Amino acid sequence: xxxxxxxxxxxxxxxxxxxxxxxxxxxxxxxxxxxxxxxxxxxxxxxxxxxx
Amino acid sequence: xxxxxxxxxxxxxxxxxxxxxxxxxxxxxxxxxxxxxxxxxxxxxxxxxxxxxxxxxxxxxxxxxxxxxxxxxxxxxxxxxxxxxxxxxxxxxxxxxxxxxxxxxxxxxxxxxxxxxxxxxxxxxxxxxxxxxxxxxxxxxxxxxxxxxxxxxxxxxxxxxxxxxxxxxxxxxxxxxxxxxxxxxxxxxxxxxxxxxxxxxxxxxxxxxxxxxxxxxxxxxxxxxxxxxxxxx
Amino acid sequence: xxxxxxxxxxxxxxxxxxxxxxxxxxxxxxxxxxxxxxxxxxxxxxxxxxxxxxxxxxxxxxxxxxxxxxxxxxxxxxxxxxxxxxxxxxxxxxxxxxxxxxxxxxxxxxxxxxxxxxxxxxxxxxxxxxxxxxxxxxxxxxxxxxxxxxxxxxxxxxxxxxxxxxxxxxxxxxxxxxxxxxxxxxxxxxxxxxxxxxxxxxxxxxxxxxxxxxxxxxxxxxxxxxxxxxx
Numbered sequence: 001x002x003x004x005x006x007x008x009x010x011x012x013x014x015x016x017x018x019x020x021x022x023x024x025x026x027x028x029x030x031x032x033x034x035x036x037x038x039x040x041x042x043x044x045x046x047x048x049x050x051x052x
Numbered sequence: 053x054x055x056x057x058x059x060x061x062x063x064x065x066x067x068x069x070x071x072x073x074x075x076x077x078x079x080x081x082x083x084x085x086x087x088x089x090x091x092x093x094x095x096x097x098x099x100x101x102x103x104x105x106x107x108x109x110x111x112x113x114x115x116x117x118x119x120x121x122x123x124x125x126x127x128x129x130x131x132x133x134x135x136x137x138x139x140x141x142x143x144x145x146x147x148x149x150x151x152x153x154x155x156x157x158x159x160x161x162x163x164x165x166x167x168x169x170x171x172x173x174x175x176x177x178x179x180x181x182x183x184x185x186x187x188x189x190x191x192x193x194x195x196x197x198x199x200x201x202x203x204x205x206x207x208x209x210x211x212x213x214x215x216x217x218x219x220x221x222x223x224x225x226x227x228x229x230x231x232x233x234x235x236x237x238x239x240x241x242x243x244x245x246x247x248x249x250x251x252x253x254x255x256x257x258x259x260x261x262x263x264x265x266x267x268x269x270x271x272x273x274x275x276x277x278x279x280x281x282x283x284x285x
Numbered sequence: 286x287x288x289x290x291x292x293x294x295x296x297x298x299x300x301x302x303x304x305x306x307x308x309x310x311x312x313x314x315x316x317x318x319x320x321x322x323x324x325x326x327x328x329x330x331x332x333x334x335x336x337x338x339x340x341x342x343x344x345x346x347x348x349x350x351x352x353x354x355x356x357x358x359x360x361x362x363x364x365x366x367x368x369x370x371x372x373x374x375x376x377x378x379x380x381x382x383x384x385x386x387x388x389x390x391x392x393x394x395x396x397x398x399x400x401x402x403x404x405x406x407x408x409x410x411x412x413x414x415x416x417x418x419x420x421x422x423x424x425x426x427x428x429x430x431x432x433x434x435x436x437x438x439x440x441x442x443x444x445x446x447x448x449x450x451x452x453x454x455x456x457x458x459x460x461x462x463x464x465x466x467x468x469x470x471x472x473x474x475x476x477x478x479x480x481x482x483x484x485x486x487x488x489x490x491x492x493x494x495x496x497x498x499x500x501x502x503x504x505x506x507x508x509x510x511x512x513x514x515x516x
Binding site for chain 2: 006007008010011013014015017018021022025029032033036037039040043046047050
């Protein structure tokens with residue numbers, strides 16, 4: 001029976017891409033989320049200050 | 053007022069994570085090794101699922117765009133953008149993983165076959181989508197134009213695929229390949245099929261979860277934009 | 286019954302008014318046509334040196350070079366046509382008039398279509414000389430007709446949007462080219478087929494694809510144009 005090709009490196013590379021890009025995207029979502037919350041809190045603070 | 057994630061979303065997060073873990077387990081422990089291609093074939097399961105998710109994103113975006121044009125409700129535009137963004141990310145994963153899979157098998161990083169070519173063109177269309185949006189200042193017009201382009205772009209895809217498919221039945225050569233009729237097909241055993249189907253379902257659930265999260269982010273950003281405008285008045 | 290007839294004739298009047306306005310304006314300045322002429326010549330020369338074609342190879346790439354020319358020259362025409370409206374505020378004026386919006390779209394598209402055919406009229410004799418090949422074959426003319434129609438249907442819509450963006454000049458090709466690929470592929474293959482005298486059965490699928498594209502995108506553009514120009 002013929003040997004299966006030794007393609008394990010490519011498999012690893014493939015999965016690095018698959019999970020790497022996915023995780024990067026998730027991280028970017030979380031970072032943007034945090035920043036948005038900070039902005040919102042800051043704006044709320046400004047608004048509260050303007051209305052004594 | 054920081055809004056907590058709705059209970060359903062929290063549940064969805066957990067379901068997605070569990071399914072993903074199971075899928076990974078199936079791919080590496082359950083599905084058999086493919087006889088000819090070896091380990092790299094295992095990339096196939098998540099490669100196709102990623103491409104599928106990418107296409108889902110673009111489909112959702114076009115539909116949401118249609119609803120935006122009909123109702124002019126901002127939420128639809130936010131969903132449309134979310135769809136394109138997720139679509140771009142996962143389509144990219146699909147294209148690159150596909151290229152990596154192709155390399156050891158056909159001895160080439162790129163083939164002009166209909167699927168790879170069409171998905172790359174799709175990617176270009178949606179990059180153009182963001183460039184269009186970025187070039188327009190006014191939010192309402194930005195949303196309108198985005199919706200129009202996402203619809204036009206999506207409709208062009210089947211025709212693009214068809215045209216390249218007909219093109220390729222006449223020119224089957226994969227440049228540099230030793231086998232001119234290569235198509236990357238392999239025999240799928242029962243276990244492989246189960247793994248494949250489960251991967252597709254997992255990624256679909258993942259898509260829904262991400263879409264929800266990204267839409268919530270979009271809504272929050274929109275609120276902030278509005279608040280900023282009000283303060284500047 | 287009389288109401289519908291007068292409405293239809295009103296529609297057509299607007300369409301022809303717009304077409305006439307564009308053509309007359311262009312005739313007075315002839316900037317666009319001369320620009321496209323020079324552009325077409327330059328493309329022939331660039332391709333000639335870039336591809337280092339021998340006489341043999343040249344006959345196989347004629348249709349490719351032809352459609353590359355149309356594709357790029359077409360964007361010039363589209364950009365120009367919409368930019369003029371935007372800059373002179375003509376579009377706003379047109380929109381204030383109590384006419385059916387789709388008549389405006391139809392008129393602009395028709396005008397752009399005529400411009401593309403004019404480009405073909407200029408390009409075909411030139412390329413016939415430079416490629417030493419008679420390009421005035423009915424089949425080829427049909428392909429140019431169908432291809433230009435699809436190109437212009439989508440192009441007018443996208444140009445209307447692109448012209449309102451900050452990055453207007455570079456944006457139109459970026460938006461247009463990925464979407465226009467079915468037209469390009471089918472037109473080049475069909476053109477080659479006719480030029481090389483292939484059997485009609487071989488060319489048929491390409492023509493069907495062109496017709497399908499034209500039908501779909503003329504319809505879609507009609508439905509969507511309202512949303513592009515509303516204020």
